[in-house]
Amino acid sequence: MVLITLQKKAQIASNGLTLVSILDYTDPGDWRVPAQENVIIWPGNPWIKPTDRAVLKGTTLRIGVIESVPFTIVQHVVNESGYNTTELIGYVPDLIELLRVTTGFIPVIQLASSNQTYAALVQAISNGDYDNVIGDVTVISSRREIVSFSIGIFDNSLSIIILQSFNVDIDLLSFLKPFSRSLWLLVLIAFVYAGILMCMFERHDNEALQNRSLVSQLSMSLWFSFGNMVGYGADFHANTASGRLITAGLFILCLMLVASYTANLASDLIISKSQGTISGIDDIKSGKIPFNRVGVRVGTASEDYYLREEIEIIIH
Known part of the structure; x- marks a missing residue:
């Protein structure tokens, strides 16, 4: 039978670290407690084997904080003795107090100077000035190389602040932008074509067009087409069935054009007012x-x- 001491535990002794046998392995494949048991001193110098991880209860921690509203707010108050004292309020002091009550550690809160940067605050942990820092510190790769970060509590976002420009560019043709050129051309063709048809169908039966020259009849018909297309109406009404059919078509076209034009124009105006010098x-x-x-x-x-x-x- 071969007896091999396989697992050992290092513990602090008066003369340094010593190795203590805790289990022996025998040839048949059994683990057994060594014949000569050794006293094991666990972390914190207890004699009882711990059943959980190391705890912070009773441990003093130097916690660094930096003034940053609303996370850490510095207030100057007068205490009961009448002296001016500094009081820290905000999310971070409340979080530290909650952690103290939960874990039982002793916090020593150290307020960083007002001219200290976040990079210097992180470096202070590496230098041993603080045990940890709680604040609105952004997690970046260069900082991860020297310190460890907990899970983020608040999401960070980068914003660009720029002076609002009040210069207004005047464009005399901006009212044409809601529709494309091809659509404006199509509207013009429909307007002229409807006017010509109106003149052909109404010139003999409509009193408003009778006893007029051909040019005058065509002008009145184009005016009728334009008035109904923009929703204004005209000075006379259609008398024939063909003229009424053309008028109905102009009404439908007016409904679609006016609704689309109004929506597109409002959208363009909103976008033009919200656009800044830069967007990102x-x-x-x-x-x-x-x-x-x-x-x-x-x-x-x-x-x-x-x-x-x-x-x-x-x-x-």
Whole structure:
């Protein structure tokens, strides 16, 4: 029978680390407790074997926070003794208090200076100034190389703020934009064609067209076609069945044209008022605004992102 000590556990002794046998393996394939049992000192120096992970109860943690509304708000209040003191309120202090009650650790909250950047705040953890930091710190690849991040609590978004432009470009032909050129041409052809047909069918039976020259009859018919097409109406009515049929067609055409024109015109006006100088980071990358006219807060994830995008533009 071969006896092999297979698993050992390292524990702290007075003279350093020692290895303690905890299980022996025998040749038939059995595990057994060694004949000479050794006392095992578990993390935290307890004699009882832990049944769960390490806990933070009673551990003092240096927690770094940075002033950022509404996450951490610094208030100056007067205490019961009449002295001015600094009080931290907001989402982060409330979260720290909830974690303290839940896990039982002892928080030592350290407020970062007002001129400290987020990049320096992350570096302070690596330097050992804080045990952890709770705040609106953006997770980026360069920061992951030096510290570890928990699961994000709030989603972060990058916004561009630009001065609103009040310059109005006057376009005298903007009323033609709701319809394309081909559609305007089709409307013109329908208008002239309906006027000619109206003149042919009504010139002999309609009193408004009788005793007039051919040019005058054609003009009145075109006026009739135009008035009914735009929904205004005309000075006379159709008397023949053919004329009434043309009038019904003009009414239907008027309904579709007016509804479509009004909707498209309103949409164009809304879009023109909502359009700014730039619409996103791509406009900055394309050079719509000079790079020296773009302001970015130093030491933030926005600075890293902007510099990375600018370097890519220079390389390409």
